[in-house]
Amino acid sequence: MNTTRRRVYGTVAFMLVVSLIMMYFTITPSFADGSGTSSSPFSVNQGIANQGSTGSVEGYIVGKPVSTSSVTTSDFSDDYAIAIADQVNETNVNEMLFVQIPSPFRSEFGLQSNPSLLGEAVVVSGSLTDYFAHTGVKSVSDMELSDGGGSGDPNDPGDGEPSPYDDTYYSSAVGKTGSALKSELHLIIDDHNELTYSEVWDALRVTDEDPANPNNVLLLYSGRSQSKYENGGNVDDWNREHVWAKSHGDFGTSMGPGTDIHHLRPTDVTVNSSRGNLDFDNGGSPQSEAPDNYYDSDSWEPRDSVKGDVARMIFYMAVRYEGDSGEVDLEVNNLVNNGSSPFIGKVSVLKAWNEMDPVDSFEENRNNVIYDQYQHNRNPFIDHPEWVEAIW
Template sequence: MSAHRPSHRRRRGATVILAATAVAVPSAAVATQQAPSPTGTARQTAGPLDDTYYQDALGKSGADLKAALHTIVSEQTKLSYDEVWDALKTTDEDPADPSSVVLLYTGRSQSKSDNGGGADQWNREHVWAKSHGDFGTSTGPGTDIHHLRPTDVSVNSTRGSKDFDEGGGEVGEAPGNYTDEDSFEPRDAVKGDVARMILYMAVRYDGDDGFADLEPNDQVGNGSAPAIGRISVLKQWNTEDPPDAQEQKRNEAIFGIQKNRNPFIDHPEWVDSIW
């Protein structure tokens, strides 16, 4: 079972390649901001997509909200696995170097053309591990770019199909990431990104399209079950690492390619409403 590290080691890194302030985001990309209520809890605030894209979800909570979002995000353009290569070169482009992409776990900027199977090349990481539900690289969950990210080939292998949790030893090729025999902890700067990608998948793939019903749970070692944990940790990461400008920009780029959005980037407060 994953060993937990003291909370003081979970601070957001100060030397992340993508600083939120460095990226300009189209105004339509930002559907909401979280604001404190008088009691200190997050409240929903209106955004420019709420009277269009999200109109059928507003005012709902819990299972009703999840069902409404499922219907909304299921309207999408589906890619082939080969098409994912070019899509990621757009969605994960380094804003400081248009010829490169930024790798999820290492934060390294790497040439778009340096992709493949070599140890130090980049490849396509399924953040919701494709063995969890046995969907492989089939068009659908296997090619949904909301959870596909460029990663260092060796680091991708280290993560493998492990669930997400806190603890373990530091990954040598990716400082700030930790792993043990049954879990993987990403670097602080992308913890929330990982959580929101996982929860998007749980909303989008609900068992009604020929694929397994994907659901988070609060355990690790899920194997081939259509589940990934730990939901309590993912919720914590969603709160501690809210969407930044680069994550919002990526959501907008995917909307342009795949024609659907990750609602938890636009409305991170919906995570606690559903789970």
């Protein structure tokens, strides 16, 4: 009898333990990493799917909400909100979370005060609930920048992917940051073959060849594919655009900065004229022949798909030309209307463009062609876009 009771009690106890284990896994939330712990934040898509709960979400800052269905990426009017997404270049508002920023975090995370945060990865903790009548995060208890490793775009320049040139060309620069990195990169890229201004024509026919049509080049601002030999000064010709405007430092077309094809690109004559020597910033009116580009009296905004290209060319020039060997010292600043001074801005906008528009195969090929066939130096910010943030 006692043996029978023990067996019954043992069976009941075993069933109770099993029931408790099953209850635990039933009520324990499933987090972003599937581990059942809160060690990893939700992605933005998971945050959208889990509205009504409380937790942390990681995403890229892609703009500021201005209405239920609209996000702005420039001219930020306040520091009260940000929009985050899983992709650094996301434009679909339905793929975003709108985050209400409480006052303790506004000075550090608001875009009016910190426009350079556009494109940065952030982890936000709070209530996953509508904000601006849109899926969002409110009652935020914590905000912190992250490396974007939890979710998002694997091509983001913050990922620090190694370059095949790290063990050779960049070996003395790897591991450095700040002014030490800038100085070392200058030494690496400083000495190179210099072209004459007339030689630039033939070089651009190779560096900017249309991958879909070897008889054409792709024009930087318009994106138009045009015959390699329709170049010159006529209205619909293409000519040699100095992305770092040659009047910013007054170096003209002399060998060196005036002929450095890392920043010289084919552009439509009329569009080139509209850009002139304007600094870079967001906003303005569409250029009539290239309406995806915007400009006003003091700045030029290129089309989205070459924003990063433009930024990385500018950062290259600021490292390559440091004032030694009798050359001009070019530097980026956070101003427009720089005129003939050897400066170009805005650095905060250029940094955001570097992150919003990752390096693509056309840009990589161009860098390789310049290195292999023409100047024999590289643009380090194409090989390592994250070095922009490491320096500036």
